[in-house]
Amino acid sequence: MTLDAAAVQALVEEVVRRIRAAQASTGAHQPAAPSPQPAAAASGAALSIPDRVITLSHLERLPAAVREVVVDAKAVITPSAREHAKDSGISLVRGKTGGATAAPTRPFVIAQAACRVDASARTAAIARAVPNAQQLPASGLADVVAAIAAHASKDAARGVLLTSRPAVAMVLANRSASLRAVSGRDAASLAAAAAETAANLLILDPGQFTGGSLERLCADFHRTASGPLPAELAAAASGCGCNTHTH
DSSP: OOOOHHHHHHHHHHHHHHHHHHHHHHHHTSOOOOOOOOBOOOTTSOEEEOOSEEOHHHHHTSOTTOOEEEEOTTOEEOHHHHHHHHHHTOEEEEBOTTOTTOOBOOOEEEEEOSOSSOOHHHHHHHHHHSTTEEEOOOOOHHHHHHHHHHHHHHHOOEEEEEOSOHHHHHHHHTTSTTOOEEEOSSHHHHHHHHHHHTOOEEEEOGGGOOTTHHHHHHHHHHHSOOOOOOHHHHHHHTOOOOSSSOO
16 A cells, blocks of 8 residues: 555654653653652751761751751761851761661760869769760860860760869850850759750869769750750851951
C-alpha cells in the first residue's frame, strides 16, 4: 500500500499526539520531588539535619529562631558551615550515628581555676554524674576560660567552671563570642538565668554548694535543651559591622 504525503503527515501527527497524551497522563500522577529540608522544624527548638555532609546551604535554610542543630556523629561539617554557625550563634551538636532522632551527645567540659581549696574531688564527682564529661587541667583563670571557649566553638560544648572568683571569670568568659556564662548561688536562680540567656557555661563557687547539689545542677544543665537566643544577645553576637578593629 502506497501512502501519499498527506496520509504520512496525518499518521505522524497522530503518533505525536498519542505520545504527548501518554506523557501528560504520567506526569499528572507523578508527585513533584520535594526540596531537601532539615528534619524537624520547631522554631527555637533543637533541630536535626540527618545528612552526612553539612554545608552552608543547610544552615542558611534554617528558621531564624533555631539556635541548636543536631547532626550525625560522623557527619562532615564544611568550614563555611562552621563559620556561619559561629557567626549566627548556632550550636552544632553531634548526635548518635543514625540521624535525626538521635539524642544529643554534646560534650561537657569541667574546669577549676583560682579556687581557695582544691576542687579536684568536686570536679571528679561532676564527671561521674554527667555523660560525655571531660575535665580540663587546672590552670590560671584566663587560660582555663580560653580553653572552655575553644571547646564551645569547636564542639558546641557546655561546661562548668569552679572558681572562688566568679565575678572575674564571668567578665572573662563573656568576652568570648562562643561563651554565654551565668553565675549564681542556688540552683533555681542559675536555671532561670541559663534558660533566659541560652547559656552554655555555669561559673560556680564550689564553697557555696553542699552535698550532691553541685553534681545534680550540672547534670540538669547538661540534659536541658537550649532555648532560642534572646534578640538582644543575637544582635550583639553579630558584631558592630565595622572593619577598624577585631571583636
